[in-house]
Amino acid sequence: MFMYKTNSFAAIVSIALLSACGGKKTDTAALTPPPVSVSIEAVESTDAAYFDEYPATVNALDMVELRPQVSGYISGVHFADGARVRKGQLLYTIDTQLFEANYDQAVANLKVQEANLGKAQKDANRYHELAKNDAVAKQLVDNADAALEAAQRQVDASKANIRSVQTNVRYTKIFAPFDGTIGISLVKKGTAVTAGQTILNTVSTDRQLAVDFNVDQKEIFKFSKMLQQKTSASDSTFTLAFDGEKYPYNGKIALLDRAVDPQTGTIKTRLIFPNPQNILRAGMTGTVRVLTKSNSAVVIPYKAISEQLGEFFVYVPGDSSKVTQRRVELGTAIGKKVIVKKGLASGDKIIVEGIQNLREGSVYTTEAPAPAAPAKK
Numbered sequence: 001m002f003m004y005k006t007n008s009f010a011a012i013v014s015i016a017l018l019s020a021c022g023g024k025k026t027d028t029a030a031l032t033p034p035p036v037s038v039s040i041e042a043v044e045s046t047d048a049a050y051f052d053e054y055p056a057t058v059n060a061l062d063m064v065e066l067r068p069q070v071s072g073y074i075s076g077v078h079f080a081d082g083a084r085v086r087k088g089q090l091l092y093t094i095d096t097q098l099f100e101a102n103y104d105q106a107v108a109n110l111k112v113q114e115a116n117l118g119k120a121q122k123d124a125n126r127y128h129e130l131a132k133n134d135a136v137a138k139q140l141v142d143n144a145d146a147a148l149e150a151a152q153r154q155v156d157a158s159k160a161n162i163r164s165v166q167t168n169v170r171y172t173k174i175f176a177p178f179d180g181t182i183g184i185s186l187v188k189k190g191t192a193v194t195a196g197q198t199i200l201n202t203v204s205t206d207r208q209l210a211v212d213f214n215v216d217q218k219e220i221f222k223f224s225k226m227l228q229q230k231t232s233a234s235d236s237t238f239t240l241a242f243d244g245e246k247y248p249y250n251g252k253i254a255l256l257d258r259a260v261d262p263q264t265g266t267i268k269t270r271l272i273f274p275n276p277q278n279i280l281r282a283g284m285t286g287t288v289r290v291l292t293k294s295n296s297a298v299v300i301p302y303k304a305i306s307e308q309l310g311e312f313f314v315y316v317p318g319d320s321s322k323v324t325q326r327r328v329e330l331g332t333a334i335g336k337k338v339i340v341k342k343g344l345a346s347g348d349k350i351i352v353e354g355i356q357n358l359r360e361g362s363v364y365t366t367e368a369p370a371p372a373a374p375a376k377k
Helices: 002-031 097-132 138-171 217-228
Strands: 039-042 044-060 063-066 072-077 090-094 173-175 180-182 201-204 208-216 238-242 252-256 266-274 285-301 306-308 311-317 323-334 337-342 349-353
Touching: 044 323, 097 138, 138 173, 208 217, 208 285, 217 252, 217 266, 238 266, 285 323, 285 349
Parallel strands: none
Antiparallel strands: 039 349, 044 208, 044 285, 063 201, 072 090, 090 173, 180 201, 208 266, 238 285, 252 266, 285 337, 306 311, 311 323, 311 349, 323 337
């Protein structure tokens, strides 16, 4: 009886093991993915016109902080905040009482010194006449000449002091250094200001403004050629946009900075834009759009691109009907297509459909997938 049970148990175990082995083979076969149905296109180069975009900042071509050159109290503000001012327009006045008093004192001192000079001149003349008849010691003549020279020096010093005081009187009036727009005044009437320290206001040019942006050092040659070309007002190579809205006037390239920034590998480029309607204001940020034309741009459908960790790839058909990934450097998007700067050349083949189901080494087929079998009732 015991032997019978043992043999039956062994037979059951053997059947179970065989079943398990057979099931494993079936599962392995089921895990092998079928070929992915894809479509393949050849890469072509074509003529393309597109805009390269760069973040930019609007800056004034000329901007000056107004500071007083003499200390005192503001006695007048002669403009409206934010108004347009003309060169030489009176903007601020500083109380002149102290400086006018100093001027009057300097003029009075000059008159005293001129009187002393007249007396010294008469004494010197008298001693020289006496010296002709040996009626006076030579030392007294020399002393008279020295006193005359000292008196002349005092007159010269007094005149210089008058010029200095006159300058201070002129500095009590602050004028616009050029045509432009003035900001909101930082001081009011009666405010005490210190020479060279207190900022009164800022004036900046407004009829033309600079738009500065940084370009990679690899593009220096491209922008240098643009700088050498003569452009007209209707040239649309350089345009400006704010939140997608285009600024109505075209710009022109003015300069490239002196050197490349070693930390960023970029160089500052400056454009000049007209501002007849005073729309542009210094400090605004926008987007510079540079029209670029290429006679042999490699353009592919954007749907053929896959992104991984910030890098872009395309799938390329390879040997044994397997795909490989190729990294590409993208340029500007043109509608549903994108320019490829590096990684592909005209004539290369890429996969444009079915990439969502592909991985490195996936098997592909260009045949359409078989239709699904109808469900059994």
